[in-house]
Amino acid sequence: MVPMALSFGQLCMRCRSLFCTKTLAVTWQHSNQVQYCSTVIGEPAKTLNGSSFISKNHTSQSRQRWQHKIFFQSDLTVKHLATEATEEKGPKTDVVAYKSPLLPIKDTLPATESQASVASISLGDYVDKSETLSKLVQLGVNLWKLEQKPNVGSMLLRLDFNRDVAPRLLFLKEIGVEDSRLGYIVTHNPYVFTENTENLQIRVNYLKSKKFSPETIASMVSRAPYLLNFSVKRLDNRLGFYQQQLNISASNTRNIVARLPKLLCGSLEPVKENLKVCEIELGFKENEIQHIVMAVPKVLIANKRKLTQIFDFLHNTMKVPHQLIAKFPQVLNTKYLRIRERHLFLKYLGKAQYDPALPNYISLDSLVTLPDETFCTNLASATLEDFYLFQKTL
Structure with missing residues (x-):
């Protein structure tokens, strides 16, 4: 009984291993392997000591499960290859989503390995073969975190350090980003390597035109790595949104965004919801909300449940009035x-x-x-x- 069970496991492992093949021929092989597994699993049940080893019903169920699993894996592989093909069509200007430029694969990497998806392997295995990965590690980039991002592994393996990586790093240094922050920025935003340096400069120039100092811009980019991936139009819309929603001056808007640059990068929905919570549920007046946000910008993106829980305890248990909470808004954080x-x-x-x-x-x-x-x-x-x-x- 045990040898037979092992044989089924080995057959299935053989079928599954074909989905990890490192050539583009993998999609052609799926249909043949599905038929092969279906044929083997569908063989007549063996007998042992005059009794059926596997019942007909059990065989049928096993066959269905394996076919479902194989077709599922096949579908994933086909989708992956389709994604790879789509990404190589070329980048679009000022698009936030991942854009992989059409770059040649490094000669130091075997062709079969460079074509494979790196989602199932560790980028650490390629450090000795890739100049790009090796130098990024020296900068303090966390490869493990990069592996968690879709398609980033394959994108990094395609980059040439001198042509694609070095100019972007040099640009970040030129706008005032410290060397110690480069690793953090790349770890959280490897897509900066897909951005045209001219577009990056345009966005920096825009921020300067809005009277953000060079030191402030460098600090904002260091703390919000995705900032320069957004178009000028988006940055302008965000600044206008906060100024209008809070009914504050341009100077106060700059102050809030400079202290919490994530406000320019994240979704506006949590911000809108928190402003409604402060006004409707918590009962703060407009001038009180303005004071709270200018003192503690993080209130705009704070967890709604935490915000209401703290306010409820302060106001209803400790009997602290609204104006006193607004005077010391740090308590909400x-x-x-x-x-x-x-x-x-x-x-x-x-x-x-x-x-x-x-x-x-x-x-x-x-x-x-x-x-x-x-x-x-x-x-x-x-x-x-x-x-x-x-x-x-x-």
Whole structure:
């Protein structure tokens, strides 16, 4: 019984191994292999000691399962090859999605390996064969993270370092990006190598025209690697959106975006939703929302559940009014557990007093920003050990 079972496993492994073939002939072989597996699995059931080894019904079910699996893998392979062919049609200007330029495969790589999908292998295996990968590793690029991005492995293997990589890295250095940030940028945005350097320069010039300083632009690109992959039209629309939605000046808009450049890269839907939450659900006025966002831009993309949970505790449990929360908006960017533990400890000690018009006032800023030891000494007039013991009772 065991040898027979092993033979079925080996046959199936032989069929499956053909899908990993590193030549384009793999699509032609699928139909033959499907027929071969179907024929073998459909052979008459063997008998052992006068009894049927596999029932007819079981054989039929096994055949169906293997055929389904083979056709599924075949479909994936065909889709992959179709994607490869589509990507090599050439890049489009100012398109955010991945664009793979038609580049020759490096001579140092075997033809069969360069044509294969690298999704199932480690890029580390190619470091010694690829000058591009070798030098990217020296820059601090995380190859493991790059492997998680669709088609990036095959794209990198096609790049020539001197022609495709070096000019983009040099451009980043020329606009002020520090060497220590190059690895981070490439790890998070390898598609920068598919961008025309002229387009990159156009986008930098646009930001300069909007009065972003060179130092600010370099900082923004270092923290939001996808920034320069977006067209001037998109960048302009985003800046206009924040200025209009928040009803603030161009200067304040620049300030917000410079501190959180991800606002120019991500989806606008979470931003729109959070603005509605602040106005409708939380009940803040327009000027209060403006102050909150200018002080803590991250509120625009904060988790909605966390935002409402913190506000509910501050306003309904701690009885802190809207204007006081707006005055110290950093509290909305703090961990909920931190606020809850500290407030309950102060309440236990009879010191939870947040009204600035009354004695022994404790500001929200001090409540959430002070380290534990300073919080205990200055605000709670207790020891750190007392606070830790109290936390265990919660």
